Amino acid sequence: MNQKVLSKDQDPAVTAAAPAKQPALKPLPEDALIVIPMRSTVLFPGVISPITVGRVASVAAAHEAVRTEKKVGFLLQRDPQTNDVQPSDLYWVGTAGQVVRYITGAEGTHHLVVQGQSRFRVLEFLHGWPFLVARVQLIEQREEANPDIEARFLQLKSQAVEAIQLLPSAPEELTVVVQGMTSPALLADMVANLLDIKNEDKQDLLETFDLKRRLDKVLEHLGERVGVLRISKEIGDKTKKQFDERQREHVLREQMRQIQKELGEGEDSAAELEELKKGIEDAGMPEDVHKHAVKELKRLQRMGEGSAEGSMLRTYLEWLAELPWKVSETKEINISEARKVLDEDHFGLDKIKRRILEHLAVRKLNPEGKSPILCFVGPPGVGKTSLGQSIARATGRKFQRIALGGVHDEAEIRGHRRTYIGALPGNVIQAIRRAESRTCVLMFDEVDKLGQGGFHGDPSSALLEVLDPEQNSHFRDNYLAVDFDLSKIMFITTANMLDTIPGPLRDRMEIIQLPGYTEEEKLEIAKRYLVKRQLEANGLAASQVELGEETIRKIISDYTREAGVRNLEREIGSVLRNVAMRIAEGEKQNIVIEPKDLHAILGARRFESELAERTSLPGVATGLAWTSVGGDILFIEASRTPGTGKLILTGQLGEVMKESAQAALTLAKVLTGETLEKTDIHVHVPAGATPKDGPSAGVAMFLSLISLLTSRPVRADVAMTGEISLRGLVLPIGGVKEKTLAALRAGIKTVMLPRRNEKDLEDVPAEARQKLEFVFLDKVEDAIRTAIGELPAPGARKAA
Numbered sequence: 001m002n003q004k005v006l007s008k009d010q011d012p013a014v015t016a017a018a019p020a021k022q023p024a025l026k027p028l029p030e031d032a033l034i035v036i037p038m039r040s041t042v043l044f045p046g047v048i049s050p051i052t053v054g055r056v057a058s059v060a061a062a063h064e065a066v067r068t069e070k071k072v073g074f075l076l077q078r079d080p081q082t083n084d085v086q087p088s089d090l091y092w093v094g095t096a097g098q099v100v101r102y103i104t105g106a107e108g109t110h111h112l113v114v115q116g117q118s119r120f121r122v123l124e125f126l127h128g129w130p131f132l133v134a135r136v137q138l139i140e141q142r143e144e145a146n147p148d149i150e151a152r153f154l155q156l157k158s159q160a161v162e163a164i165q166l167l168p169s170a171p172e173e174l175t176v177v178v179q180g181m182t183s184p185a186l187l188a189d190m191v192a193n194l195l196d197i198k199n200e201d202k203q204d205l206l207e208t209f210d211l212k213r214r215l216d217k218v219l220e221h222l223g224e225r226v227g228v229l230r231i232s233k234e235i236g237d238k239t240k241k242q243f244d245e246r247q248r249e250h251v252l253r254e255q256m257r258q259i260q261k262e263l264g265e266g267e268d269s270a271a272e273l274e275e276l277k278k279g280i281e282d283a284g285m286p287e288d289v290h291k292h293a294v295k296e297l298k299r300l301q302r303m304g305e306g307s308a309e310g311s312m313l314r315t316y317l318e319w320l321a322e323l324p325w326k327v328s329e330t331k332e333i334n335i336s337e338a339r340k341v342l343d344e345d346h347f348g349l350d351k352i353k354r355r356i357l358e359h360l361a362v363r364k365l366n367p368e369g370k371s372p373i374l375c376f377v378g379p380p381g382v383g384k385t386s387l388g389q390s391i392a393r394a395t396g397r398k399f400q401r402i403a404l405g406g407v408h409d410e411a412e413i414r415g416h417r418r419t420y421i422g423a424l425p426g427n428v429i430q431a432i433r434r435a436e437s438r439t440c441v442l443m444f445d446e447v448d449k450l451g452q453g454g455f456h457g458d459p460s461s462a463l464l465e466v467l468d469p470e471q472n473s474h475f476r477d478n479y480l481a482v483d484f485d486l487s488k489i490m491f492i493t494t495a496n497m498l499d500t501i502p503g504p505l506r507d508r509m510e511i512i513q514l515p516g517y518t519e520e521e522k523l524e525i526a527k528r529y530l531v532k533r534q535l536e537a538n539g540l541a542a543s544q545v546e547l548g549e550e551t552i553r554k555i556i557s558d559y560t561r562e563a564g565v566r567n568l569e570r571e572i573g574s575v576l577r578n579v580a581m582r583i584a585e586g587e588k589q590n591i592v593i594e595p596k597d598l599h600a601i602l603g604a605r606r607f608e609s610e611l612a613e614r615t616s617l618p619g620v621a622t623g624l625a626w627t628s629v630g631g632d633i634l635f636i637e638a639s640r641t642p643g644t645g646k647l648i649l650t651g652q653l654g655e656v657m658k659e660s661a662q663a664a665l666t667l668a669k670v671l672t673g674e675t676l677e678k679t680d681i682h683v684h685v686p687a688g689a690t691p692k693d694g695p696s697a698g699v700a701m702f703l704s705l706i707s708l709l710t711s712r713p714v715r716a717d718v719a720m721t722g723e724i725s726l727r728g729l730v731l732p733i734g735g736v737k738e739k740t741l742a743a744l745r746a747g748i749k750t751v752m753l754p755r756r757n758e759k760d761l762e763d764v765p766a767e768a769r770q771k772l773e774f775v776f777l778d779k780v781e782d783a784i785r786t787a788i789g790e791l792p793a794p795g796a797r798k799a800a
């Protein structure tokens with residue numbers, strides 16, 4: 001150690017490291033202090049703190065202080081960057097203290113250990129010294145004991161103790177020190193010193209002479225800090241728990257192996273290694289992977305029995321050996337057979353099945369080609385997942401499914417590196433091992449719910465790599481750390497909504513929309529599939545129960561309201577469970593369920609036709625919305641109150657919808673000739689059905705207003721969708737198929753659509769086209785004519 005330590009009673013001037021002897025300086029006045037400016041430390045009374053001095057003036061000041069055993073005043077600089085400090089660069093309140101140690105470091109640095117003693121305020125700076133000198137007024141802390149202070153003191157103590165315990169690195173003894181403290185002022189200053197706050201805030205605490213106020217301020221800062229500490233400890237605990245669990249599993253496995261060995265149950269290790277070797281030889285790995293595996297196996301053989309690393313390496317080699325490296329002989333796709341299988345599994349969906357078959361045909365003709373990935377988009381329960389299973393069956397492949405909903409971490413897809421304790425391959429490789437085939441059908445469910453990339457890497461870019469035919473022939477899982485060829489896998493993805501699928505992913509996929517089923521289609525699906533399946537699930541034979549067509553219809557219309565058939569299947573299940581119970585209780589064998597029996601089994605009907613009731617009053621129009629679960633009807637209600645001509649909007653409205661409500665009101669005023677100067681108009685769009693396409697409720701909003709202003713109700717059996725322009729033109733919208741199906745489900749007779757959506761009708765199922773009347777709108781007046789009836793001219797109405 002080439003440091004020289006001086007105590008204050010040694011003369012620094014005589015030590016080698018100290019600057020050359022200087023002529024004695026004139027003595028300081030009684031009430032003056034040597035001042036050392038501090039760049040970024042606030043010294044508090046009662047606190048011992050190391051500081052470093054570098055500036056010539058400061059070093060001279062420190063020397064003089066040690067030589068004369070005078071106190072030093074420490075003042076914070078306003079700007080830590082300032083070098084040549086003038087009085088105006090300093091705060092004028094500081095702490096006077098003693099230099100208790102002066103240490104000259106190796107590179108000519110000067111370190112002081114100082115002890116703060118009392119606050120002071122600068123009265124004036126004096127000239128004539130090679131350092132700063134100021135006349136000061138010392139501010140002594142009176143120790144006043146009163147209940148106010150006492151209460152705060154106790155609170156501060158307990159908070160400080162909590163903070164210490166939350167700090168991972170705080171020494172235990174500190175708690176004892178804090179608990180033993182008797183001076184509130186000292187505790188406040190000590191805590192202030194330790195607080196992790198800005199220097200300005202610390203200076204503020206220093207300048208708060210009033211003890212009660214100071215205690216309050218310190219308590220507030222400490223409270224915030226404790227809050228943060230609590231949260232970060234919680235996070236730390238969680239992470240630790242996950243880590244512990246992985247480690248625990250690892251340790252348990254190891255113990256299990258040891259116990260098995262003791263009991264003579266485990267194969268002896270040589271045989272085990274032999275088997276692993278055989279596995280590696282038989283796995284059909286590509287040349288380089290095989291070489292790597294053999295090398296790792298040799299390493300394992302050299303490793304001691306039962307070492308932690310050995311067991312990790314063994315698990316790794318088992319993974320390598322068990323992956324389906326070989327392409328098992330998959331039989332050629334037979335298109336007509338595939339068609340048969342698709343038809344067997346699913347009713348209807350003709351267009352979709354055709355596109356699937358086309359896709360298969362392309363694959364068949366050009367197996368090496370880069371065909372796009374199928375993506376089924378549609379509401380829940382329309383058969384996306386089950387179509388995927390059906391495709392696997394139709395092509396004689398294994399089916400595996402990976403749910404992407406809520407996957408936030410890239411490692412879930414791509415695995416963790418082996419250095420990570422408890423590491424495993426990602427879910428792609430895991431699914432392939434489960435499938436035991438590298439030509440399986442792999443379905444990624446809910447690509448639209450894939451978590452956004454964050455702290456742990458972007459899962460969507462990892463997924464992109466998996467799906468991209470340019471890259472996936474050498475996909476590298478972090479755990480495997482060797483390439484695995486995914487190019488023979490048939491990938492299928494599903495989503496409820498298109499909009500939230502990350503763009504680059506969407507570009508690689510062939511989107512196939514499943515809009516949902518009509519009542520007739522649901523009936524057929526129920527008769528052919530759902531009832532059969534539920535009979536089986538409940539252990540019933542078809543002869544034991546009869547569920548007639550009318551009964552199923554009633555379940556569809558009164559107990560479900562969905563685009564798919566999942567709830568329908570569930571309700572049929574409930575009915576059959578009821579039957580099974582009755583038979584088990586000894587009732588006769590052949591039970592017939594009539595529509596009227598449903599009430600007793602399923603309870604009161606869940607969906608009444610609200611149409612007539614809701615639209616009986618003027619001011620209500622039935623709109624059609626396109627939501628993530630398919631289409632739905634929504635009632636738009638307008639009412640008026642005395643007021644000042646304001647438009648009040650409530651309910652589920654986006655920005656676009658608000659604008660479109662404003663446009664609707666303006667148009668309605670023009671058409672009816674009403675000025676509404678003394679009236680407020682209130683438009684309500686019910687929550688629950690958040691439309692995906694904001695402005696498409698324009699026509700409905702407009703009609704609800706016209707209906708309100710003319711006091712004539714809108715026809716109950718008419719539903720409408722369309723955007724409006726300020727000049728009264730009706731503009732096209734999206735989701736015609738879904739909306740039309742929703743109208744049909746709700747019992748609507750007439751659907752009004754923008755003229756420019758007329759072409760979309762060809763996508764609408766034939767049943768809906770037959771049962772619904774369509775009116776195409778060019779202008780908003782067309783909508784009035786159909787849904788309300790011809791309006792008298794504004795002039796005529798005014799006169800009336």
Ligand SMILES: Nc1ncnc2c1ncn2[C@@H]1O[C@H](COP(=O)(O)OP(=O)(O)OP(=O)(O)O)[C@@H](O)[C@H]1O
Pocket residue numbers: 345346347348349378379380381382383384385386387494495496525529564565566569
């Ligand atoms: N056209 C159909 N013919 C026969 N059964 C069908 C048809 N459509 C759907 N189903 C059945 O409805 C049930 C629900 O379908 P599935 O689980 O595939 O829905 P999904 O579209 O994947 O929904 P989610 O988005 O909620 O995952 C399945 O049992 C499926 O077999």
Ligand SMILES: [Mg+2]
Pocket residue numbers: 384385386445494
């Ligand atoms: Mg599904």
